[in-house]
Amino acid sequence: MKHILVKDLYRKTEEYADKQVTVGGWIRTVRSSKTFGFIELNDGSFFKNVQIVFEDTLENYQEISKLNVGSAIIVEGTIVKTPEAKQPFEIKASAITVEGTSTPDYPLQKKRHSFEFLRTIAHLRPRTNTFSAVFRVRSLAAYAIHQFFQERGFVYVHTPIITGSDAEGAGEMFRVSTLDLNNLPKDQDGKVDFSKDFFGRETNLTVSGQLSVETYAMAFRNVYTFGPTFRAENSNTARHAAEFWMIEPEMAFADLNDDMELAEEMLKYIIQFVMDNAPEEMEFFNNFIDQTLFERLVNIVNSDFGHITYTEAIELLKKVNHQFEYPVEWGSDLQTEHERYLTEKIFNKPVFVTDYPKDIKAFYMRQNDDGKTVAAMDLLVPGVGEIIGGSQREERLDVLENRIKELNMKEEDYWWYLDTRRYGGTKHAGFGLGFERAIMYMTGMSNIRDVISFPRTVKNAEF
Amino acid sequence: MKHILVKDLYRKTEEYADKQVTVGGWIRTVRSSKTFGFIELNDGSFFKNVQIVFEDTLENYQEISKLNVGSAIIVEGTIVKTPEAKQPFEIKASAITVEGTSTPDYPLQKKRHSFEFLRTIAHLRPRTNTFSAVFRVRSLAAYAIHQFFQERGFVYVHTPIITGSDAEGAGEMFRVSTLDLNNLPKDQDGKVDFSKDFFGRETNLTVSGQLSVETYAMAFRNVYTFGPTFRAENSNTARHAAEFWMIEPEMAFADLNDDMELAEEMLKYIIQFVMDNAPEEMEFFNNFIDQTLFERLVNIVNSDFGHITYTEAIELLKKVNHQFEYPVEWGSDLQTEHERYLTEKIFNKPVFVTDYPKDIKAFYMRQNDDGKTVAAMDLLVPGVGEIIGGSQREERLDVLENRIKELNMKEEDYWWYLDTRRYGGTKHAGFGLGFERAIMYMTGMSNIRDVISFPRTVKNAEF
Numbered sequence: 001m002k003h004i005l006v007k008d009l010y011r012k013t014e015e016y017a018d019k020q021v022t023v024g025g026w027i028r029t030v031r032s033s034k035t036f037g038f039i040e041l042n043d044g045s046f047f048k049n050v051q052i053v054f055e056d057t058l059e060n061y062q063e064i065s066k067l068n069v070g071s072a073i074i075v076e077g078t079i080v081k082t083p084e085a086k087q088p089f090e091i092k093a094s095a096i097t098v099e100g101t102s103t104p105d106y107p108l109q110k111k112r113h114s115f116e117f118l119r120t121i122a123h124l125r126p127r128t129n130t131f132s133a134v135f136r137v138r139s140l141a142a143y144a145i146h147q148f149f150q151e152r153g154f155v156y157v158h159t160p161i162i163t164g165s166d167a168e169g170a171g172e173m174f175r176v177s178t179l180d181l182n183n184l185p186k187d188q189d190g191k192v193d194f195s196k197d198f199f200g201r202e203t204n205l206t207v208s209g210q211l212s213v214e215t216y217a218m219a220f221r222n223v224y225t226f227g228p229t230f231r232a233e234n235s236n237t238a239r240h241a242a243e244f245w246m247i248e249p250e251m252a253f254a255d256l257n258d259d260m261e262l263a264e265e266m267l268k269y270i271i272q273f274v275m276d277n278a279p280e281e282m283e284f285f286n287n288f289i290d291q292t293l294f295e296r297l298v299n300i301v302n303s304d305f306g307h308i309t310y311t312e313a314i315e316l317l318k319k320v321n322h323q324f325e326y327p328v329e330w331g332s333d334l335q336t337e338h339e340r341y342l343t344e345k346i347f348n349k350p351v352f353v354t355d356y357p358k359d360i361k362a363f364y365m366r367q368n369d370d371g372k373t374v375a376a377m378d379l380l381v382p383g384v385g386e387i388i389g390g391s392q393r394e395e396r397l398d399v400l401e402n403r404i405k406e407l408n409m410k411e412e413d414y415w416w417y418l419d420t421r422r423y424g425g426t427k428h429a430g431f432g433l434g435f436e437r438a439i440m441y442m443t444g445m446s447n448i449r450d451v452i453s454f455p456r457t458v459k460n461a462e463f
Numbered sequence: 464m465k466h467i468l469v470k471d472l473y474r475k476t477e478e479y480a481d482k483q484v485t486v487g488g489w490i491r492t493v494r495s496s497k498t499f500g501f502i503e504l505n506d507g508s509f510f511k512n513v514q515i516v517f518e519d520t521l522e523n524y525q526e527i528s529k530l531n532v533g534s535a536i537i538v539e540g541t542i543v544k545t546p547e548a549k550q551p552f553e554i555k556a557s558a559i560t561v562e563g564t565s566t567p568d569y570p571l572q573k574k575r576h577s578f579e580f581l582r583t584i585a586h587l588r589p590r591t592n593t594f595s596a597v598f599r600v601r602s603l604a605a606y607a608i609h610q611f612f613q614e615r616g617f618v619y620v621h622t623p624i625i626t627g628s629d630a631e632g633a634g635e636m637f638r639v640s641t642l643d644l645n646n647l648p649k650d651q652d653g654k655v656d657f658s659k660d661f662f663g664r665e666t667n668l669t670v671s672g673q674l675s676v677e678t679y680a681m682a683f684r685n686v687y688t689f690g691p692t693f694r695a696e697n698s699n700t701a702r703h704a705a706e707f708w709m710i711e712p713e714m715a716f717a718d719l720n721d722d723m724e725l726a727e728e729m730l731k732y733i734i735q736f737v738m739d740n741a742p743e744e745m746e747f748f749n750n751f752i753d754q755t756l757f758e759r760l761v762n763i764v765n766s767d768f769g770h771i772t773y774t775e776a777i778e779l780l781k782k783v784n785h786q787f788e789y790p791v792e793w794g795s796d797l798q799t800e801h802e803r804y805l806t807e808k809i810f811n812k813p814v815f816v817t818d819y820p821k822d823i824k825a826f827y828m829r830q831n832d833d834g835k836t837v838a839a840m841d842l843l844v845p846g847v848g849e850i851i852g853g854s855q856r857e858e859r860l861d862v863l864e865n866r867i868k869e870l871n872m873k874e875e876d877y878w879w880y881l882d883t884r885r886y887g888g889t890k891h892a893g894f895g896l897g898f899e900r901a902i903m904y905m906t907g908m909s910n911i912r913d914v915i916s917f918p919r920t921v922k923n924a925e926f
Contacts, residue, residue, distance in 0.1 A: 044684030126682035164924035219589035221507030425563035461627035
């Protein structure tokens with residue numbers, strides 16, 4: 001008989017009441033007396049378990065009673081509504097088949113495990129409540145992002161992961177190579193000869209798809225990337241991973257205001273989608289991980305985000321009666337403490353800070369008429385600080401070329417990027433959202449290692 | 464005034480008739496006489512251009528008349544229905560603003576360009592009809608895949624790109640490293656000391672997410688990955704790229720029949736979705752790229768896929784009156800010519816070939832009771848041959864361990880993979896679909912370089 005998913009049993013209990021069903025899943029707990037027992041079974045389709053009642057009329061009653069936590073079983077039985085009990089229904093088993101046993105040393109015995117410990121069994125942790133919730137939310141959020149952009153006609157572009165240029169200029173990179181390290185080809189000067197490498201040149205893992213996707217915005221108008229990006233930063237913090245996913249939309253014929261509008265709409269959309277589609281998981285997070293979660297998320301969905309320029313923000317922060325660790329100074333980047341003060345104390349809602357000094361922002365951002373600032377925006381949210389960073393891009397060929405020279409970058413590395421300004425360049429803008437940071441924000445999980453299936457960090461690439 | 468997308472003008476022409484609109488886009492052609500002119504404008508939102516009529520009443524009439532192909536403009540004007548003409552409507556311009564000029568040496572002048580040439584300007588080619596169609600279809604197909612799996616409750620898992628094991632055993636890999644190649648750390652034996660590398664060990668780019676995602680199937684029951692994978696194969700063919708995207712679903716409590724059912728449903732779903740959502744693009748492909756396309760795709764959507772075992776297929780192929788280049792022999796892998804003969808001549812529809820000899824298939828495939836074959840399946844489709852490969856997985860710990868030993872693989876590399884068989888293992892199955900191969904199949908494009916935005920192949924990582 002075809003298995004029924006536990007999710008369907010919960011969502012359509014009336015329909016299944018008193019019916020005969022078959023479910024397959026994994027035992028979370030089993031308790032039994034001489035004549036009857038209870039199993040909490042999770043089948044992976046739903047956050048909650050289903051309770052199985054079994055009696056000694058089963059011919060394998062003894063075997064079932066002694067099953068270890070983690071065992072996989074298939075249960076045939078009848079759905080019995082239990083209006084008096086904690087759970088709305090249970091399954092009265094008429095037959096239970098053992099699909100795969102477990103052992104007494106199964107690491108996920110019913111007790112509290114630290115997140116640190118669970119990281120060492122990353123292949124098993126999605127079987128726990130917390131990580132089942134995290135990774136279902138992650139999946140739904142990814143889908144929400146695609147749905148948001150596709151509904152608006154944005155074209156999804158798979159920008160390259162292996163990049164031939166180190167032109168993205170956003171941090172340290174990982175080299176990709178097939179050269180035999182114990183027998184490296186050398187050129188006449190004794191340097192490694194990358195012309196012998198797989199791609200005939202030195203290649204790295206991408207740190208951003210933005211420059212590539214800009215070229216597609218000049219064809220499709222509205223586009224986005226959503227893929228893995230990499231930073232070889234030696235930062236062993238709770239917020240840094242060497243491998244993470246990023247969403248980068250880009251719009252032609254759009255300015256900084258359009259950009260902020262899109263970011264605000266997108267963030268609200270993802271949050272609402274996850275709240276609507278994973279209510280049990282979100283309630284779990286709100287109860288057990290971060291009790292301010294709902295308040296925070298509802299505040300985001302319901303507020304009109306604030307707007308302030310960097311220069312105004314600096315003036316405000318200078319005036320407040322608060323001792324910051326880092327000095328507040330025009331020309332320096334805002335630190336997390338400054339960002340959080342702005343969004344939590346001054347605005348008490350998400351706020352866009354715009355028009356940063358050009359010297360602390362990337363070369364491709366559009367210069368404002370003051371000659372000192374660029375049309376950049378960072379979105380700051382309560383509890384975190386920056387969650388999205390974007391800008392209008394410099395579409396004026398001469399201004400962009402000057403900036404590349406000023407920064408001593410190699411213009412020849414950017415021939416194709418500059419072409420988009422030579423041939424029908426338009427005003428355009430985009431932003432980047434770090435996917436894991438968004439998941440942390442939506443779940444209350446505080447370590448990036450706990451929202452990535454198999455995290456890659458300094459000195460760690462296990463599994 | 465806010466821009467109207469050309470797609471909306473085509474889809475809701477009645478609604479916009481005689482209305483004042485603003486559109487922004489890029490000039491595909493411009494023709495003009497002394498008193499009036501026509502512009503074919505494409506705004507990226509839609510495959511088709513919109514025709515702009517402009518007259519010498521415009522104060523910048525001369526400037527507009529002389530614009531080069533590729534220029535970006537913003538047009539204000541009125542929608543005029545043209546029931547007599549080729550196109551259903553045009554825009555009578557009341558004002559045209561130049562957003563970004565182009566030059567006479569713009570590489571995409573109105574003439575036929577070879578695909579080879581267009582690969583050298585991969586940053587501009589999405590502005591052509593062919594590549595605009597390819598990359599919109601690619602985007603829609605990606606979305607269709609997410610929609611298909613999410614509607615069925617499958618959890619999307621981002622399996623790692625950087626992998627610490629070379630345990631996937633599916634071909635040559637790219638090394639990922641931050642070691643300084645001109646100053647490599649060595650151990651006592653003079654070998655490269657990877658403990659000094661970023662991850663403290665040797666790491667590579669993944670060739671498949673399957674082993675990782677299997678662990679998630681044991682938690683969520685139904686899961687899928689969809690991400691980039693890498694092969695450092697020195698194959699300079701029209702069907703091989705070093706970087707490509709792959710879809711890999713995995714289902715617990717599922718056997719080979721469930722697996723084939725899912726593959727058939729998925730393939731039909733993607734094709735139908737793209738035909739429904741990109742009718743203009745698909746018609747273009749059918750007219751200009753491959754005139755058998757619609758016939759082929761409709762045949763897939765409407766047929767019940769065939770089923771045959773490898774052993775039966777060998778017997779059939781031996782009997783047919785056809786001279787194959789490669790011998791037909793039990794124990795050898797089917798060559799493309801064999802596959803195509805089976806699906807095109809014998810079945811004339813897609814066909815699953817199952818139960819291949821174990822020695823030509825991967826270690827993780829489930830052994831059949833005959834001791835010689837495994838519960839594998841390849842889906843063959845007319846025009847191509849194999850497009851999907853999958854199997855039921857070996858869930859029996861002892862059988863799997865024996866196979867690992869037989870093949871002289873290192874059991875310790877698989878501790879976490881084997882754990883899924885130790886703790887509540889279940890019957891399970893999955894498959895892999897190469898995304899680019901699917902796009903080639905759905906568009907008729909014959910070179911994989913022409914369905915990847917910036918392709919990475921042997922000796923080529925430009926852009």
